Amino acid sequence: xxxxxxxxxxxxxxxxxxxxxxxxxxxxxxxxxxxxxxxxxxxxxxxxxxxxxxxxxxxxxxxxxxxxxxxxxxxxxxxxxxxxxxxxxxxxxxxxxxxxxxxxxxxxxxxxxxxxxxxxxxxxxxxxxxxxxxxxxxxxxxxxxxxxxxxxxxxxxxxxxxxxxxxxxxxxxxxxxxxxxxxxxxxxxxxxxxxxxxxxxxxxxxxxxxxxxxxxxxxxxxxxxxxxxxxxxxxxxxxxxxxxxxxxxxxxxxxxxxxxxxxxxxxxxxxxxxxxxxxxxxxxxxxxxxxxxxxxxxxxxxxxxxxxxxxxxxxxxxxxxxxxxxxxxxxxxxxxxxxxxxxxxxxxxxxxxxxxxxxxxxxxxxxxxxxxxxxxxxxxxxxxxxxxxxxxxxxxxxxxxxxxxxxxxxxxxxxxxxxxxxxxxxxxxxxxxxxxxxxxxxxxxxxxxxxxxxxxxxxxxxxxxxxxxxxxxxxxxxxxxxxxxxxxxxxxxx
Ligand SMILES: *[C@@H]1O[C@H](CO)[C@@H](O)[C@H](O)[C@H]1NC(C)=O
Ligand SMILES: *[C@@H]1O[C@H](CO)[C@@H](O)[C@H](O)[C@H]1NC(C)=O
Ligand SMILES: *[C@@H]1O[C@H](CO)[C@@H](O)[C@H](O)[C@H]1NC(C)=O
Ligand SMILES: *[C@@H]1O[C@H](CO)[C@@H](O)[C@H](O)[C@H]1NC(C)=O
Ligand SMILES: *[C@@H]1O[C@H](CO)[C@@H](O)[C@H](O)[C@H]1NC(C)=O
Numbered sequence: 084x085x086x087x088x089x090x091x092x093x094x095x096x097x098x099x100x101x102x103x104x105x106x107x108x109x110x111x112x113x114x115x116x117x118x119x120x121x122x123x124x125x126x127x128x129x130x131x132x133x134x135x136x137x138x139x140x141x142x143x144x145x146x147x148x149x150x151x152x153x154x155x156x157x158x159x160x161x162x163x164x165x166x167x168x169x170x171x172x173x174x175x176x177x178x179x180x181x182x183x184x185x186x187x188x189x190x191x192x193x194x195x196x197x198x199x200x201x202x203x204x205x206x207x208x209x210x211x212x213x214x215x216x217x218x219x220x221x222x223x224x225x226x227x228x229x230x231x232x233x234x235x236x237x238x239x240x241x242x243x244x245x246x247x248x249x250x251x252x253x254x255x256x257x258x259x260x261x262x263x264x265x266x267x268x269x270x271x272x273x274x275x276x277x278x279x280x281x282x283x284x285x286x287x288x289x290x291x292x293x294x295x296x297x298x299x300x301x302x303x304x305x306x307x308x309x310x311x312x313x314x315x316x317x318x319x320x321x322x323x324x325x326x327x328x329x330x331x332x333x334x335x336x337x338x339x340x341x342x343x344x345x346x347x348x349x350x351x352x353x354x355x356x357x358x359x360x361x362x363x364x365x366x367x368x369x370x371x372x373x374x375x376x377x378x379x380x381x382x383x384x385x386x387x388x389x390x391x392x393x394x395x396x397x398x399x400x401x402x403x404x405x406x407x408x409x410x411x412x413x414x415x416x417x418x419x420x421x422x423x424x425x426x427x428x429x430x431x432x433x434x435x436x437x438x439x440x441x442x443x444x445x446x447x448x449x450x451x452x453x454x455x456x457x458x459x460x461x462x463x464x465x466x467x468x469x470x471x472x473x474x475x476x477x478x479x480x481x482x483x484x485x486x487x488x489x490x491x492x493x494x495x496x497x498x499x500x501x502x503x504x505x506x507x508x509x510x511x512x513x514x515x516x517x518x519x520x521x522x523x524x525x526x527x528x529x530x531x532x533x534x535x536x537x538x539x540x541x542x543x544x545x546x547x548x549x550x551x552x553x554x555x556x557x558x559x560x561x562x563x564x565x566x567x568x569x570x571x572x573x574x575x576x577x
Contacts, residue, residue: 106476472561
């Protein structure tokens with residue numbers, strides 16, 4: 084035992100290329116005794132990337148998401164199209180947000196008495212709405228106005244996400260008169276947003292030729308807005324309010340064809356990680372009004388969680404922010420940042436084998452091979468950080484850091500991502516060349532970081548939960564002096 088310990092220590096001391104020659108516990112103790120505020124230094128990796136409001140506003144002026152019922156031979160009663168992307172990071176694109184089904188906008192079931200008239204149509208020269216969040220249309224009975232309206236509100240009730248209908252007679256349209264089986268000229272058009280009479284398009288100028296297609300009695304009815312379903316794996320942080328976040332950790336934005344938090348959550352989950360901030364952990368969805376008219380639905384993504392205190396953007400010029408909600412991604416690891424571990428006297432430096440939610444263990448013959456430090460100089464963010472490798476440098480055994488207490492809220496059979504940042508630079512390139520970190524899930528090796536010297540780097544691996552509080556995460560590695568630090572561990576639903 085003793086010769087080995089001496090060997091390791093002398094190897095560490097002899098290596099001239101090393102960043103530190105003392106083991107992490109001794110190094111920190113020495114720095115701390117020389118300067119008790121050494122651990123205070125805020126990490127320098129926290130670049131502040133604020134929301135790019137200018138690009139969002141510029142892109143709002145470029146998209147056209149307004150429509151009515153299609154004029155072509157699209158038959159009535161089709162299921163609505165999925166939520167579409169209409170822009171991504173300032174580029175106009177059109178593509179479906181894959182894998183979402185239309186019920187993700189929330190069930191629409193309600194009673195017809197919940198609807199109110201927004202605007203009443205006119206006898207002649209009327210027009211249909213051209214508005215955002217068009218869902219689908221149908222043809223309803225034109226035997227009596229009351230019966231048609233009843234059928235139309237029923238249709239809205241059964242169309243997920245429907246909050247508004249535009250109902251109107253369309254004369255001289257062959258498709259309605261002769262082709263579609265309903266043989267009715269009373270159109271019922273469902274929307275996922277409320278529109279007003281000022282959004283009637285192509286108001287026809289009179290007099291029209293008697294055979295021209297023309298629209299009469301175009302009215303709008305709306306139901307009370309429902310709180311959208313909270314996306315799985317997220318929690319509502321604030322909203323709805325009329326201000327959008329302007330916050331650090333901004334990762335970009337997308338425009339959506341509908342106000343659909345689940346679609347925004349999916350984009351956040353699939354967003355590539357930021358090199359210093361890691362994965363998307365928060366999104367802000369809001370509706371842009373331009374001159375008071377709904378124009379698009381914005382999904383802004385962030386690698387850091389924020390709240391209503393940074394919701395300072397209420398709009399600019401003709402653009403106003405409405406229905407802004409913030410949602411944070413739930414991490415199922417209690418304290419993946421090791422910030423709950425603090426020093427007894429509120430001090431800046433201490434370390435231990437056990438910390439809230441974590442337990443460090445050593446192999447037989449090893450000592451303090453997996454520890455949690457409260458020392459900002461070692462941390463990726465904040466002051467807490469985990470160390471794999473003997474804190475005293477006195478043995479070359481690998482350490483194991485294990486979650487303690489059940490990981491609550493995991494669902495059996497669902498896939499989750501374990502994510503963290505690791506750093507293996509402590510002893511310098513030569514002594515860190517075999518540094519490794521292994522991720523074990525429920526007793527099985529599920530991933531390893533690339534072996535060797537590495538500055539703070541993001542790592543992620545997916546795992547399947549057994550649920551019921553039985554899942555266990557372990558991080559193994561560090562054969563001193565090949566130390567690895569680990570910080571910002573998250574466990575997210577995929
Ligand atoms: C659509 O979503 C609903 C609600 O989450 C679910 O019950 C249904 O099975 C899904 N349908 C498909 C085809 O995925
Ligand atoms: C809408 O206008 C029509 C006449 O165009 C009228 O008969 C009807 O009562 C009005 N409906 C409502 C709810 O005001
Ligand atoms: C009802 O719709 C049919 C088919 O478009 C049309 O021929 C008929 O004139 C309509 N009736 C009324 C009262 O508008
Ligand atoms: C800020 O943005 C730059 C460039 O996209 C990126 O390299 C950096 O990691 C970002 N920082 C944070 C904290 O998100
Ligand atoms: C930590 O792990 C050791 C070894 O398995 C065990 O004896 C100890 O009770 C654990 N401590 C906690 C707080 O779980």
